[in-house]
Amino acid sequence: MDKLLEVKDLVVKFALRTGTLTALNGINFSLLPGERMGLVGESGAGKSVAGFSIINLISKPGFIAGGEVIFEGEDISKYNFEQMRSIRGNKISMIFQDPMMTLNPVLTIGTQMTETLLAHKQMSKEEATEIAIECLKKVYIPSPETRLKQYPHEFSGGMRQRIVIAISLLTTPKLIIADEPTTALDVTIQAEIMDLLLELCIKEKMGLILITHDLGVVSQTTQKIAVMYAGRIVEKGKTLDIITNPKHPYTQGLIKALPQTHKKGEKLYQIPGIMPNLNQIPSGCPFHPRCTFKKDICSQIEPSLKSVDKGEVACHLYA
Amino acid sequence: MFAFIVRRFLQAVFVMLVISLIGFSIQHQIGDPVRDLVGISVSKKEREALREKLGLNDPFFIQYGRFLKKALHGDLGRSFFYKKPAVDVILSKAPATLELVFVTSILVIVFSIPLGIYCAIFPKKFLSRLIMGASVVGVSIPVFLTAIMLIYIFSVKLGVMPSFGRGELVHIGGYWYSGLFTWDGLKHLVMPSIALTSIMLPLFVRLIRAEMMEVLESEYIRFAWAKGLKPKRIWFVHAFKNTLLPVITVGGVQLGTLIAFTILTESVFQWQGLGFLFVEAVERADTTLLVSYLIFVGFVFVLINTLVDIIYGLVNPMVRITGKK
Numbered sequence: 001m002d003k004l005l006e007v008k009d010l011v012v013k014f015a016l017r018t019g020t021l022t023a024l025n026g027i028n029f030s031l032l033p034g035e036r037m038g039l040v041g042e043s044g045a046g047k048s049v050a051g052f053s054i055i056n057l058i059s060k061p062g063f064i065a066g067g068e069v070i071f072e073g074e075d076i077s078k079y080n081f082e083q084m085r086s087i088r089g090n091k092i093s094m095i096f097q098d099p100m101m102t103l104n105p106v107l108t109i110g111t112q113m114t115e116t117l118l119a120h121k122q123m124s125k126e127e128a129t130e131i132a133i134e135c136l137k138k139v140y141i142p143s144p145e146t147r148l149k150q151y152p153h154e155f156s157g158g159m160r161q162r163i164v165i166a167i168s169l170l171t172t173p174k175l176i177i178a179d180e181p182t183t184a185l186d187v188t189i190q191a192e193i194m195d196l197l198l199e200l201c202i203k204e205k206m207g208l209i210l211i212t213h214d215l216g217v218v219s220q221t222t223q224k225i226a227v228m229y230a231g232r233i234v235e236k237g238k239t240l241d242i243i244t245n246p247k248h249p250y251t252q253g254l255i256k257a258l259p260q261t262h263k264k265g266e267k268l269y270q271i272p273g274i275m276p277n278l279n280q281i282p283s284g285c286p287f288h289p290r291c292t293f294k295k296d297i298c299s300q301i302e303p304s305l306k307s308v309d310k311g312e313v314a315c316h317l318y319a
Numbered sequence: 320m321f322a323f324i325v326r327r328f329l330q331a332v333f334v335m336l337v338i339s340l341i342g343f344s345i346q347h348q349i350g351d352p353v354r355d356l357v358g359i360s361v362s363k364k365e366r367e368a369l370r371e372k373l374g375l376n377d378p379f380f381i382q383y384g385r386f387l388k389k390a391l392h393g394d395l396g397r398s399f400f401y402k403k404p405a406v407d408v409i410l411s412k413a414p415a416t417l418e419l420v421f422v423t424s425i426l427v428i429v430f431s432i433p434l435g436i437y438c439a440i441f442p443k444k445f446l447s448r449l450i451m452g453a454s455v456v457g458v459s460i461p462v463f464l465t466a467i468m469l470i471y472i473f474s475v476k477l478g479v480m481p482s483f484g485r486g487e488l489v490h491i492g493g494y495w496y497s498g499l500f501t502w503d504g505l506k507h508l509v510m511p512s513i514a515l516t517s518i519m520l521p522l523f524v525r526l527i528r529a530e531m532m533e534v535l536e537s538e539y540i541r542f543a544w545a546k547g548l549k550p551k552r553i554w555f556v557h558a559f560k561n562t563l564l565p566v567i568t569v570g571g572v573q574l575g576t577l578i579a580f581t582i583l584t585e586s587v588f589q590w591q592g593l594g595f596l597f598v599e600a601v602e603r604a605d606t607t608l609l610v611s612y613l614i615f616v617g618f619v620f621v622l623i624n625t626l627v628d629i630i631y632g633l634v635n636p637m638v639r640i641t642g643k644k
Contacts, residue, residue: 057545089547096545101538106560106636115556116546151636167546 237311435527571627
């Protein structure tokens with residue numbers, strides 16, 4: 001099967017006054033049509049930057065400095081603004097983190113839904129409204145006809161995230177990039193939203209890139225995982241393999257730190273240290289100062305991704 | 320929405336009561352109506368009798384009550400200089416100021432919105448930097464200096480613009496003589512309104528720019544880009560509508576300020592409006608007129624603010640439905 005998306009050696013930099021920071025240091029991953037992938041890592045690992053750079057929507061001083069984003073056979077990272085606009089919200093939709101902030105407070109839900117359709121398709125307002133109602137039904141919003149006339153503040157957080165998901169469905173995209181879609185929600189709502197997202201991805205045969213720090217969520221939703229650290233992918237593989245048999249010490253630490261895996265009465269595990277700032281990434285393997293298995297070579301040479309068993313790992317332990 | 324309007328109205332009434340109380344206290348403390356009435360040639364005994372007869376020896380709040388009752392009937396006392404009711408004097412001068420403020424407001428709105436939006440969308444472009452630089456110069460030059468420079472260049476040197484007065488007026492009805500309907504009247508309006516605009520415009524350009532830039536950074540704008548909307552729609556529908564809310568609030572207050580503080584401009588251009596009247600009243604110690612001016616300006620302020628709040632309510636759906644912020 002042809003790949004839906006292929007990210008090749010993608011480099012993203014931020015031009016700051018003090019110098020240029022490298023936020024993504026040549027990452028590679030690919031996605032088949034309808035496939036679901038998790039991008040996992042701590043805050044600051046570059047997962048969101050990776051997600052946003054696919055549709056070239058990195059916030060301001062950031063820019064794509066190299067590499068390719070091949071979507072349906074074309075390198076969309078070289079697209080001009082108008083070409084990219086026709087992809088955004090049309091073939092590739094995004095779901096943002098905080099539904100309280102993503103909807104415009106002064107426009108009705110109806111306006112915010114139909115405008116997306118009208119920006120991409122030749123259709124009348126009535127037809128667009130029809131589709132909007134359809135999509136609200138798909139995310140189980142009751143009485144969608146009246147809801148369309150309401151403003152965001154008349155909905156709860158969970159409802160708003162459903163609406164955001166409905167907006168992402170409008171144009172029946174090929175790929176949805178969900179940036180921490182449940183982080184800002186109540187724990188009880190989180191599962192609901194994830195179930196809904198999973199159900200819709202399967203039903204509509206959409207690809208999904210799920211950006212999250214929650215390995216629990218990823219394990220239930222995705223087929224494969226890429227673990228990110230300091231702007232690099234340090235481990236890739238099938239979800240089940242990574243969850244049950246993590247290779248990279250960082251991934252092992254992440255899984256050990258899950259509350260679900262911890263025994264009653266014991267202290268919760270923490271990976272020692274913190275993610276380095278982008279302007280002071282250690283030499284060699286960026287994880288070595290926090291790694292419990294570090295060897296001399298780790299501080300000197302940066303390991304590259306190599307096939308180990310069924311997955312890929314960037315670690316000297318497997319050299 | 321109805322409850323919201325009623326509540327705003329009650330607040331407005333309360334504020335007016337406070338203003339009238341302050342106004343009356345001033346009059347009570349520094350004005351002597353008996354002196355205004357009879358001059359200095361009347362004996363002390365006769366003055367006392369007159370005071371008793373006019374009720375000037377009554378307790379403060381009884382007198383205030385009487386003042387309020389008269390004020391509600393549109394009687395704020397007589398100006399001793401004009402020998403006319405103070406309200407009549409103010410109403411006859413108000414149209415001049417209102418017309419000046421009206422033209423200035425239009426100039427400010429017409430120019431500040433496009434300039435502000437442009438500077439917010441393209442903050443790094445040369446033209447934006449130029450506008451921002453010019454706006455600093457604009458706010459820094461005092462209005463009377465701008466006015467004098469305008470007169471020097473266009474009236475004295477070039478001789479193309481009238482330097483003072485309102486020019487040819489048309490009687491509209493009541494106290495209203497308008498300069499908006501004759502060529503000469505409009506010509507007289509140009510320089511005073513430009514002088515006033517020079518102060519207000521930079522303020523609004525900067526305000527709109529700052530608010531809009533903040534909005535453009537928000538998550539919902541980023542989401543709008545992610546939806547693939549056209550830039551024009553994002554700027555003018557998504558961003559500008561959110562920019563409007565704070566701008567309306569500040570704008571309303573500034574409009575009141577404009578009416579109250581046309582004093583400098585009116586003095587330079589000998590514009591026969593309220594500001595000019597106020598300066599005259601101060602010079603002549605015309606207490607009744609001063610207090611009436613204070614109450615009138617206070618009333619205009621309260622009126623504008625109430626209207627602004629209601630308009631704000633119409634623009635902001637959160638106020639519209641729940642009746643509160």
